[in-house]
Amino acid sequence: MRNKAESPLFETCLRLGDTALILGQRLAEWSSKAPNVELDIALSNQALDLIGQARLFLDYAGRVEGKGRDEDALAYHRLDHEFRNFMIAELPNGDFAHTMVRQLFFGTFAHLLFEDMRKSSDAEFAAIAAKAEKEMAYHARHSGEWTVRLGDGTEESHERAQAAVNALWPYVHELFTVDAVDQEMIDAGVLPDAGVLKASWQADIEAVLARATLSVPEDDWQPEGGKSGRHTEHLSYLLAEMQVLPRAYPDAKW
């Protein structure tokens, strides 16, 4: 049976840590196959930033939980329904435009979130946010510049970038939802209210899309569920690859 009695702080650590971990794993899939060597390095470095952030959040999650699970146990020995990442992180990379637009959408959100979270009443969250905020600013800028180059580029790059914006737009909704767990953390001053960040996010993204000659989609369907463990089928395949070694050889060291 699923344990419904986990603490909101543990749950929040998982949401932030899992999102960073899964997106980091996705970006790492670009290693050796990005459009050019500079982008290969850039995407691998951004994957490293995210995995670094994931380690901090999952290590903290393990200590909050107090059942002896460390960051590796949480990353490698949980099943798909136990992951709490936003679904936008687990979606397949698609083409380069999809990867850049997702990085812009998520990076801008994460930067705004961490900027506020530096003032968290939880000292550990505040410390992680102060570091992650600086890193995510670079991700948002890098992907923003590429969104402009692609959108305001050739006919094909424009079409692909617009297709990416349209495909990813529904998944943005989940970033700004506030459920009971979030509300408890917001009331305790631990977590910024994502709902309040939406307006800044929208303004920033609209400015980038305008510069990229891309149009802002109409709000349509709004899938959600990742935060409570209901994921797309894509997550299971990603986990199968990410977890295979520690599951096959639980004591492996290298």
Place this chain on the structure above:
Amino acid sequence: MVMGAAAVEPSRADAAWAVLSGVMDPEIPVVSVVDLGIVREVREEGGELEVIITPTYTGCPATKQIEFDVRLALDKGGFEDAALSIALAPAWSTDWITEKGRAELKAFGIAPPEGAATSKRELFSGDRNVQCPHCGARDTEMVSEFGSTACKSLWRCRSCREPFDYFKCI
């Protein structure tokens, strides 16, 4: 700061600082972890020493190696009893790289961070006209926001035509 007797002869903390100054960054072996601002504090209380270091980027693969190298240097330098702790806050900033560290980076072929760390989200606002560490020209351009490591971006000099790494401000 320890007052009184300790002020007369070099304290153990000062001796530990000297040992730590000899620990080089594994990726940039000409700059010490002290000059990079990674060693934050050497605390001395009641004869107990505590060395506090901070990671640079959260995902920096050199973090573990740095921790190991610092521990090894302390042990070899006669500070086996010194505690080593990692502090995340305050977050490491390139503002903490010393003048000596900056000069050493430049001599190694890496342009040191210019100016203070500020928000970096404005598009196409990459640090302009970074000085080429090879020829000193400022007629340079960024090739990629991310270089050989997350902490560096990749540049080229239009004057001497050489590529170079620039240590980003964070």
